[in-house]
Amino acid sequence: MKLRTKIQLFSSIFILILIILVNTSIYLLFYKVSVNGEVEQLQERTATIVSTLNEHPEIPVKDLLDAYVPAEGMIRFIDKDGEPLNELTRRNKYRSLPGEFSAKGKQEVIKSETGEDIAVITQPIIWQDGNIVTIQVSNHLLELQKTMRVLLYAVIIASIIILIPTVIAGSVLSVFLLKPINKLIQTMKENKTLGNWKKTELDGRSKDELYQMEATFNEMIDHLKDNFQKQEQFVSNASHELKTPIAIVKSYAQLLERRGLERPEVFHEAVGAIDSEADRMQKLVEQMLLLAKNQSEEDHTTINLVNLCRKSISTFTGAYDRAITLINEQENVMIYANEEQIRQVVYILISNALKYSDDEIRVSVGQDGHQAILEIEDFGQGIRPDDQAKVFERFYRVDKARSRETGGTGLGLSIAKTIVEAHEGTISVSSAYGEGSIFTVKLPIEE
Numbered sequence: 260m261k262l263r264t265k266i267q268l269f270s271s272i273f274i275l276i277l278i279i280l281v282n283t284s285i286y287l288l289f290y291k292v293s294v295n296g297e298v299e300q301l302q303e304r305t306a307t308i309v310s311t312l313n314e315h316p317e318i319p320v321k322d323l324l325d326a327y328v329p330a331e332g333m334i335r336f337i338d339k340d341g342e343p344l345n346e347l348t349r350r351n352k353y354r355s356l357p358g359e360f361s362a363k364g365k366q367e368v369i370k371s372e373t374g375e376d377i378a379v380i381t382q383p384i385i386w387q388d389g390n391i392v393t394i395q396v397s398n399h400l401l402e403l404q405k406t407m408r409v410l411l412y413a414v415i416i417a418s419i420i421i422l423i424p425t426v427i428a429g430s431v432l433s434v435f436l437l438k439p440i441n442k443l444i445q446t447m448k449e450n451k452t453l454g455n456w457k458k459t460e461l462d463g464r465s466k467d468e469l470y471q472m473e474a475t476f477n478e479m480i481d482h483l484k485d486n487f488q489k490q491e492q493f494v495s496n497a498s499h500e501l502k503t504p505i506a507i508v509k510s511y512a513q514l515l516e517r518r519g520l521e522r523p524e525v526f527h528e529a530v531g532a533i534d535s536e537a538d539r540m541q542k543l544v545e546q547m548l549l550l551a552k553n554q555s556e557e558d559h560t561t562i563n564l565v566n567l568c569r570k571s572i573s574t575f576t577g578a579y580d581r582a583i584t585l586i587n588e589q590e591n592v593m594i595y596a597n598e599e600q601i602r603q604v605v606y607i608l609i610s611n612a613l614k615y616s617d618d619e620i621r622v623s624v625g626q627d628g629h630q631a632i633l634e635i636e637d638f639g640q641g642i643r644p645d646d647q648a649k650v651f652e653r654f655y656r657v658d659k660a661r662s663r664e665t666g667g668t669g670l671g672l673s674i675a676k677t678i679v680e681a682h683e684g685t686i687s688v689s690s691a692y693g694e695g696s697i698f699t700v701k702l703p704i705e706e
Contacts, residue, residue, distance in 0.1 A: 263437055274421070278418045286407075294368055301380050324347055331353075334346070361393050367379050368400075376403065380395070439473060446458070446476075461477070501544075504537075560597075562595070562598050568633070571602060575610075587624045588626075594631050594702050601678070601702075605622075605633070613637075616638055621635075621636040623636070632699065636695065639695055642688065642696055647688055685701045
């Protein structure tokens with residue numbers, strides 16, 4: 260069953276039940292009030308009859324009470340033996356009403372054999388001969404039944420009149436609710452069939468739950484698109500960059516097969532080259548996987564950038580026995596970031612400086628307003644102006660021959676840029692060719 264049908268069915272049934280309950284309550288309440296009114300009127304008539312009998316005992320009962328006989332009822336007197344002493348009625352069919360002697364007064368509404376409501380007042384009185392008899396005054400509520408029949412027709416018609424616009428309103432409501440959902444379904448089908456990354460339009464929409472659902476869908480599309488593009492980029496980068504080392508490994512393997520057993524020098528050269536290219540491929544794959552990972556704020560913590568740089572410098576100094584100087588104006592420069600990713604940026608920039616310079620490396624950490632400033636300065640060969648705008652591109656190498664010698668993949672600076680931008684920061688380079696380079700990272704400080 261479609262959602263639209265469910266909405267219409269539910270709203271219609273709900274309103275129908277509500278209408279039935281309300282109209283039934285109104286009907287029964289009106290019936291009860293009307294019956295009580297009829298019984299009270301009959302009780303007053305009975306009291307008047309008794310009073311008239313007491314005031315005029317000399318007048319024959321028939322002559323005295325003829326004017327008091329209900330048009331649709333009867334006046335009956337019953338002795339102690341249950342025998343009727345006198346019956347006054349305008350229609351003989353009303354004589355079939357059962358009656359019995361009763362020493363107690365009562366009032367009730369009973370049903371006749373034909374289903375008519377009959378109001379009956381029973382009361383003990385003193386008869387003309389001094390004995391106690393029962394007076395029974397009854398009235399068939401025919402007018403009330405007609406009124407109730409008209410009321411029944413009225414509530415049925417009113418229910419239908421109310422139910423029709425309810426069905427229409429349910430249909431309109433279902434269209435209103437399902438229009439954005441159908442639009443969303445159509446967008447999903449187009450994305451699936453055509454391979455698009457289409458999103459839904461949200462301009463001019465009230466920010467209700469449907470708006471939130473579509474906004475979440477758009478965010479999901481952006482997330483999927485980003486992941487898909489990263490996967491495509493990873494595959495493209497891997498196929499492009501791994502092609503050369505694989506070809507080299509294959510060539511040396513073929514060389515080993517042909518001459519490796521006869522010439523030991525060729526064997527050692529081939530094994531060394533294969534090992535070197537394998538290491539390079541391993542490093543390349545690790546860096547590409549890092550680029551393909553999503554940046555998340557789940558692991559962000561408060562970091563002292565000065566301490567992080569100090570520890571990183573200590574690691575490089577012990578490994579490479581190079582002069583790396585830390586320059587800091589203050590001991591605490593606090594940022595809110597992923598510590599491992601920021602350390603990766605520092606490692607990439609220091610490692611890059613070590614590869615392209617044999618002199619001292621300077622690391623400066625400071626603060627400018629609401630930004631933390633990290634600068635890595637080397638005094639190497641520098642970067643030409645035409646190359647400075649391209650150094651953060653994937654697989655771009657300023658000096659391809661030297662990069663080969665140092666084991667570079669051309670991904671380091673691209674990774675650093677990706678991490679910094681994910682932390683809402685910037686990275687840039689300024690360089691004078693032949694004099695050295697300064698890489699500058701700016702990150703927002705923790706407020």
